[in-house]
Amino acid sequence: AAAMPIISSPDTMRALEAAAHELVHNLQPVAFPTETVYGLGALALNVSATERIFSIKGRPADNPLIVHVSSFPMLHTLLPKDYVAPPAYTALMKHFWPGALTLLFPRDPAIVPALITAHQPTVAIRMPSHPVARALIAVADAPLAAPSANSSGKPSPTRAEHVRRDLDGKVGLILDGGACGVGLESTVVDGLHADGDIRVLRPGGITVEAIERVLREELGSSERIPQVLVHRRDYRDAAMEAAPTTPGMKYRHYSPAVPVYLLYTSSPPPVGSETLDADVFFASLRATGDAKPVKIGILAPNDSTLGTCDLPADGLDWTRFLLGPTAEPSVTAHLLFDGLLTLEQQGVDLILIEEVQEEQEGLAVMNRVKKAAGECRWIRFNKSG
Numbered sequence: 001a002a003a004m005p006i007i008s009s010p011d012t013m014r015a016l017e018a019a020a021h022e023l024v025h026n027l028q029p030v031a032f033p034t035e036t037v038y039g040l041g042a043l044a045l046n047v048s049a050t051e052r053i054f055s056i057k058g059r060p061a062d063n064p065l066i067v068h069v070s071s072f073p074m075l076h077t078l079l080p081k082d083y084v085a086p087p088a089y090t091a092l093m094k095h096f097w098p099g100a101l102t103l104l105f106p107r108d109p110a111i112v113p114a115l116i117t118a119h120q121p122t123v124a125i126r127m128p129s130h131p132v133a134r135a136l137i138a139v140a141d142a143p144l145a146a147p148s149a150n151s152s153g154k155p156s157p158t159r160a161e162h163v164r165r166d167l168d169g170k171v172g173l174i175l176d177g178g179a180c181g182v183g184l185e186s187t188v189v190d191g192l193h194a195d196g197d198i199r200v201l202r203p204g205g206i207t208v209e210a211i212e213r214v215l216r217e218e219l220g221s222s223e224r225i226p227q228v229l230v231h232r233r234d235y236r237d238a239a240m241e242a243a244p245t246t247p248g249m250k251y252r253h254y255s256p257a258v259p260v261y262l263l264y265t266s267s268p269p270p271v272g273s274e275t276l277d278a279d280v281f282f283a284s285l286r287a288t289g290d291a292k293p294v295k296i297g298i299l300a301p302n303d304s305t306l307g308t309c310d311l312p313a314d315g316l317d318w319t320r321f322l323l324g325p326t327a328e329p330s331v332t333a334h335l336l337f338d339g340l341l342t343l344e345q346q347g348v349d350l351i352l353i354e355e356v357q358e359e360q361e362g363l364a365v366m367n368r369v370k371k372a373a374g375e376c377r378w379i380r381f382n383k384s385g
């Protein structure tokens with residue numbers, strides 16, 4: 001079970017009390033750190049408080065919010081009376097809560113306002129592990145609805161400074177807890193279907209591999225171990241594609257103000273994407289410069305093709321932001337949004353991101369990168385030789 005975080009500094013306590021006052025008495029959203037990304041929190045069960053989240057972010061009303069709790073008793077106040085969670089949920093909560101895993105639960109209309117869930121029959125709930133997030137919810141003594149603390153469509157913030165740049169003047173208070181450890185949002189999971197399987201609606205900080213391992217370990221002796229269904233190159237679920245199960249995923253997302261290109265350097269790119277040799281591609285970028293050098297940001301692992309290749313200087317001005325070793329996808333996850341926002345801040349004209357393997361945290365990284373890049377900007381990069 002989740003222990004209460006201990007707050008030792010009086011300054012921290014004062015900041016938390018000020019934030020809780022803003023939430024509870026003024027019904028104003030507050031930005032706060034979680035272990036995944038910064039959140040923009042408001043009282044989940046208060047309709048005018050949560051309406052402010054939608055208006056600050058410019059968020060479409062049909063995209064539901066995640067409710068954050070600091071304890072299991074608080075979780076139970078949100079659920080239908082006498083609700084019993086499926087065995088898979090019990091296993092997942094035991095291993096991953098508090099942490100970067102969000103679970104869908106049935107929504108009791110008498111408890112959870114329809115505004116938060118965009119009229120879905122389910123409510124998404126998670127228990128964050130970041131001590132500041134947990135303490136804020138505990139001091140406010142109420143569940144907080146919190147999307148990522150960015151304008152709708154922008155990359156999620158992983159530092160207080162990112163929030164300030166994006167939402168300056170729109171939020172009254174930002175709690176600064178330093179850089180977020182995970183760096184990508186939580187994994188959103190739906191285990192409420194009759195087949196008992198676990199549908200990953202959004203890959204995130206908790207990997208599919210870790211979820212599969214826990215289900216095997218905890219439910220190995222039961223009749224059937226639930227399958228983990230997730231969109232990957234090798235799997236598509238027709239029902240998942242047809243139904244608007246993750247309303248959030250249909251919108252353009254994670255996009256900085258400048259164009260983003262996803263470059264495939266080893267695996268086959270999706271059907272319909274352009275295939276260009278490196279020198280042809282660079283020449284085409286140079287041509288967009290209007291006599292000025294084109295400023296290009298690169299996001300790539302340290303030891304990858306774009307992380308290590310020589311870059312042509314003539315007419316092109318490069319900034320490389322390295323995403324850690326290819327063998328450590330958690331480091332890439334930690335740095336991805338920071339890299340996008342840092343390159344944007346440095347005033348590059350466009351950003352090139354190199355593909356990573358869709359394994360472990362790499363699956364969530366590629367999910368975000370594809371959305372940032374948009375379908376028409378996937379390019380195969382052939383090293384010229």
Ligand code: TXA
Pocket residue numbers: 034036037038039040063064065066102104117120122123124128146147148149184185186187188201202245246247248249
């Ligand atoms: O790590 C995170 O989850 C962060 C931090 C702040 O906790 N929050 C976050 O919230 O990423 P947001 O609003 O940016 O993303 C929530 C995602 C959206 O894709 C939304 O569509 C989905 O969760 N979601 C929320 N409620 C849902 C529901 N009832 N059914 C299906 N999807 C839901």
Ligand code: MG
Pocket residue numbers: 147148156
């Ligand atoms: Mg978001």
